[in-house]
Amino acid sequence: MARLIRVLLMLALLGPALAQAAIEVRDFDDPVMRERFASLTATLRCPKCQNQSIGDSDSPIAGDMRQRVYQLLEDGRSDKEILDFMVRRFGDYVLYNPRLEGRTLLLWGLPAALLLGGALLVVLVVRARRRASSRRLSADERARLDALIGREEQR
Amino acid sequence: MKRRLLLLLPLVGFLVLGGFLYQGLSINPAERDSALVAKPFPAFALSALDDPGRTLDASLLQGEVTLVNVWGEWCPTCKQEMPQLLELADRGVRLVGVDYKDSREKGRQFLAEFGNPFEVNLFDPEGSLGFDLGVYGAPESFLVDADGVIRYHHTGYISPEDVTEVILPEVEKWRD
Known part of the structure; x- marks a missing residue:
């Protein structure tokens, strides 16, 4: 068996x-x-x-x-x-x-174009943020900030 | 306000993508342009189905608008298509058949049983002419003008509606 x-x-x-x-x-x-x-x-x-x-x-x-x-x-x-x-x-x-020719230009070009567009967007956003954060506070703003975080006594 | 509009960007992207995909739903992937339209009919040297001693070549398709139909005894759809081809022959269209990947005997039996609308049949047991025509399944039909140039490619079954709505108008179009 x-x-x-x-x-x-x-x-x-x-x-x-x-x-x-x-x-x-x-x-x-x-x-x-x-x-x-x-x-x-x-x-x-x-x-x-x-x-x-x-x-x-x-x-x-x-x-x-x-x-x-x-x-x-x-x-x-x-x-x-x-x-x-x-x-x-x-x-x-x-x-x-598919071969790279007139008819397939969009097919091959679109991903690269989107990638470039995205990179450009990131660069622009980062630069805008950096500019905003490095801007000096005006005297008025400084006073308000100090009031908010309670640093008045130290001054 | 500009910021708000920017928030709509994902929605716009989604709509564009959705539009593409929705269009894709109604596309029939079996339907596609033939690579051979507006090209000369490929050269061949094949024997006639009913006479092994008679060799035919592409000059057969010179001088008159001809519908070349690729068929085979093994192909069930070809049987259903025969009445339409007989009607086309009745209406004065010149038809040439290509007996594709078949044996002589079976091809002849097929014509005896379902009728023979063809002026002549090319016997293509190896499928060599079929290959040069880009045939990937029978039946397929090619309309060839008087100069031997392919003008229309019908993949698959010619329905009774196709006879009057597609094939005959195409034949008329290329007869002038």
């Missing part, structure tokens, strides 16, 4: 490993190529899915796109050429990292 359970357990543990074997395997002689493939398939967005990279998606089109990325890498194309190739067919939608 114990042996049977052990065998069943081992089979259960084997399950995921066998399932993994069904996933496509690609050979890269060059580790740099493997890195580039991994990063390209992570930054290209699957056009069929709402929010998955082609590296993560099981949809047929994502498989086709991975295959094409692999072929283009083998052909010695640059990353930019490969991204251009995909954008020409599937549009800007497939880029997780």
